[in-house]
């Protein structure tokens with residue numbers, strides 16, 4: 001299984017953010033939070049004694065606000081509590097302005113094997129619009145420091161569709177990223193709720209579509225395979241942890257607001273549960289019983305089939321009809337034949353060598369495709 005650890009603290013809240021985030025007021029909160037994570041790990045190590053962890057992902061929030069010692073101790077705790085594979089992938093999300101060479105070296109020595117920087121854009125006016133706390137110079141410096149610290153697996157995150165961002169500016173961001181040579185690049189379309197102050201000034205959908213179409217051609221021609229709607233990587237550098245979400249494998253989320261999907265003998269189609277979003281309630285629940293579950297839903301076979309399909313369709317290789325049949329003992333076409341036919345006719349889906357996948361147009365109109373299956 002994959003282990004997701006939510007570290008919710010940030011120095012401030014960016015205007016577009018809809019993650020479970022808490023603005024850090026005092027350093028002590030970090031060690032207090034780590035104690036709760038420790039308790040929660042002990043609880044789940046007892047609940048799932050036979051599961052083997054092969055990926056750990058520290059997401060946030062800003063995990064790099066924690067010290068190298070704190071992150072190393074957490075990794076040691078997980079290694080002690082759970083069975084782990086020797087080739088454990090350990091990813092950590094970092095904000096360019098919260099790392100130093102010493103800290104990055106400490107993360108590496110403590111077991112972090114993959115670092116992911118939230119660059120978003122190299123243009124200072126757009127960083128300002130997004131209310132990011134780093135500058136272009138800090139982003140470049142963080143990347144070079146990570147190389148000095150001997151990280152051989154680096155991801156850079158970018159956002160497109162920022163108010164007043166031109167197609168050329170986005171292209172310049174990605175070209176600059178490629179010139180640095182990270183192993184992985186992710187590009188996310190900026191989407192915010194109607195009530196968000198950025199909503200009225202978002203660019204036209206056609207502009208964002210132009211950016212996305214361009215990046216879908218440019219990155220593969222620069223050596224970055226497009227393997228998921230938002231993710232591109234050099235060969236063999238796909239993110240093993242994120243693939244668990246898209247392939248509907250087991251993942252256990254620890255920390256406030258974290259989500260899990262776990263299968264067991266009693267729940268073969270999976271149990272979805274999510275921790276409470278409130279830090280106080282999280283702390284209290286973990287102290288009382290070890291788990292901080294807020295919501296839970298045990299999936300029926302039909303629900304699991306739908307989720308398997310919806311998550312796999314995000315992968316560029318698509319969904320294998322044979323693998324689907326092996327997991328569920330029934331044919332995908334039997335369950336979804338009329339919808340698949342409709343999407344094939346609309347040119348949004350394609351069927352190649354017993355794989356059902358999105359066409360380039362289908363990738364652009366992903367939501368339209370997903371809605372049809374819901």
Ligand code: SF4
Pocket residue numbers: 009010012013014016017018019021060061062095118
């Ligand atoms: S740094 Fe990331 S998690 Fe923190 S507030 Fe900004 S967008 Fe949200």
